[in-house]
Amino acid sequence: MPLKKKLHYISKQLVEFTCSDGRQPMLLFMEKPSKKLYPEYYNVIDRPIDMLMIEANIKNDRYSSVDEMVSDFRLMFSNCRQFNEEGSMIYEDANLLERVLNEKLKELNSCYERKTPMKTFKPAKSRQLTPFEQKLRTLYDAIRDFRDQKANRQLALIFMKLPSKTEYPDYYELIKNPIDMERIAHKLKNGVYSSVNELASDFILMFDNACKYNEPDSQIYKDALILQRVCLQTKQMLREDDDAVPDVPAAVQELLLNLFTTVYNHQDEEGRCYSDSMAELPEHDEASNGEKVRAISLDLVKRRLDKGLYKRLDHFQQDMFAVFERARRLSRTDSQIFEDSVELQAYYIDQRDILCRNTLLSPALNFTRDTMTTSVELVKQCKLLQENDEDDETRLA
Numbered sequence: 001m002p003l004k005k006k007l008h009y010i011s012k013q014l015v016e017f018t019c020s021d022g023r024q025p026m027l028l029f030m031e032k033p034s035k036k037l038y039p040e041y042y043n044v045i046d047r048p049i050d051m052l053m054i055e056a057n058i059k060n061d062r063y064s065s066v067d068e069m070v071s072d073f074r075l076m077f078s079n080c081r082q083f084n085e086e087g088s089m090i091y092e093d094a095n096l097l098e099r100v101l102n103e104k105l106k107e108l109n110s111c112y113e114r115k116t117p118m119k120t121f122k123p124a125k126s127r128q129l130t131p132f133e134q135k136l137r138t139l140y141d142a143i144r145d146f147r148d149q150k151a152n153r154q155l156a157l158i159f160m161k162l163p164s165k166t167e168y169p170d171y172y173e174l175i176k177n178p179i180d181m182e183r184i185a186h187k188l189k190n191g192v193y194s195s196v197n198e199l200a201s202d203f204i205l206m207f208d209n210a211c212k213y214n215e216p217d218s219q220i221y222k223d224a225l226i227l228q229r230v231c232l233q234t235k236q237m238l239r240e241d242d243d244a245v246p247d248v249p250a251a252v253q254e255l256l257l258n259l260f261t262t263v264y265n266h267q268d269e270e271g272r273c274y275s276d277s278m279a280e281l282p283e284h285d286e287a288s289n290g291e292k293v294r295a296i297s298l299d300l301v302k303r304r305l306d307k308g309l310y311k312r313l314d315h316f317q318q319d320m321f322a323v324f325e326r327a328r329r330l331s332r333t334d335s336q337i338f339e340d341s342v343e344l345q346a347y348y349i350d351q352r353d354i355l356c357r358n359t360l361l362s363p364a365l366n367f368t369r370d371t372m373t374t375s376v377e378l379v380k381q382c383k384l385l386q387e388n389d390e391d392d393e394t395r396l397a
Contacts, residue, residue, distance in 0.1 A: 005123045006108060007058045007069050008152075013104045014073070014097060015051065015157060023161055024180065025093035029076060030158050031219055037170070045079045052219055054151075056271065059151045066105075073101055090167055136199050140188055142234040143203055143227055144181065155223040156181060159206060175209045200235045204228060206362060208306055216299040217279040225261040225302070232257060253308065255355055256316050260305060263320070263348045264298060273324075274340040274347075278327055281337070285326075296322045313356070314364040320348060321367075328376070333383050342376055 015026050032050045033041045042048065054072050061071045080094040129137060144156045162180045163171045172178065184202050193199045210224040232254045266277050275298055284292040294300065301319050310316040327341035349369050356365060 003063070003066070004058065004061065006066055007063060009057060010066070010069070010101070010104050011058060014100060015154075017097065017100050019096075024157065025097055026173065027158050027161055028090050028093060028164070028167070029080070029097070034215055034218070036215060041083055044083055048079065049076050051076070055151055055153055060271075066108075070105065074098065080120065086281070089164055135196055136188055136193055138184065139196060139199055139203075139231070139234050139238060142230055146227060146230050148226075154253055155158075155227055158220055158223065159210070159227070174213055177205060178209065179206050181206070196235055196238050200231055203231045204306075208232070210307075211299075213304060216277065216297070217273070217276040220268060222265050222273065225257075225264055229254075229257050229261045230301070249311070252311070252313070253305075255360065256305060256310055256313065258322075258353055259316075259348070259351055260302065262300075262351050263344055264302075266344060267349050274344050277337045277340045278323065278344075281327060282328060296326060299324055313352075313362040313365075315359060317348075317352070317364040317367070321345065322347075325379075328379055328383075332387055333380050342372075345372055345376075 016167070017026060018024050030051045032048045035042060036157070049072055054069065054076070057063055057072070058069065077094040077098045081091055084091045084094075146156065147154050162178050162179045162183075165172060179202055184199070184206070185200070187193060188199070207222075207224040207228040211221050214221045214224075232250075236250065236254060237324075249289060264273075264276050266273065276296055281295070281297070283295060283297070285295040287293050294317060301316075301323065304319070305316070324341040324345040327337050331337040346369060349367070349372060352364070356362065
């Protein structure tokens, strides 16, 4: 069997492993602890690693053997035991997953190397779903089964189960209406939803909670944006009355969210998100009276988008451009942040034109790439004069 297929097999088995109580322990290992919430972790752990890093290594062919990948898994579990208290749930989960890893390695050697066919099971027959129930099931399945095309990663896995109250008590202080995929599936099974909109509202709540609790540069924040877009697109497709008048405001909201998500998750060839550098900017600006006010940011734009505050493309674009312009104002012309802000704005314009082609007319379309290039060049010239003066003063000092 090809090496990459072996690596994917082991990784998938660990990610999808489910305890008898329905819990998927690997969910807690998908991302390293937040540097903001757990700075001490990075003082204790010399080589942090998480499941997303391992999957990225598989995707980019960085492992030359199964043993190399297994070594990273063991490091991840060892880090967990080193940082967490013995007897805690996540400590025991690390032990459990390492045992599962060992079992899967044995299976790989015995079953796959000898080409022994794996057992298959025929699904049990179930009653025929009504057309309405099928619509609800289609929406749920669209979220559950959606995969990242590049890494073939199932984005919904991290949303299956709410964070542990023991490990993340602050989550339940911040999030007033917690919900996860399991709770949504339970409500679906018991016929609680009376419309597609009700089901979609629970999904949107789940994604909003993720964005509210997690940092804007985290993978789960980005995944929540993508799945929120999938939810809205699928809901549009499943409009309950096929003969209904098109919902123009909903279509505009979908377009704006699509545009925001595409730009927010824009990556370079190495898989780095350009938007990550925007998170390094100060959270507040100083007003004329000396008071600190919350600055415009991509996270703030996302919150306004969720509240439905943008009714027009030009108003949305004004805030997006304000984020990029602020990044350039606060950064040197030779900095990563400055370069990333230019790349993101140019990419925004390209994606905006693609999404709006033959569908939406707006004054926002008058701002072109040429307009942006001229604007950026003027800012560069002004800042370079200031930067040269500062460099001269530094050399003299």
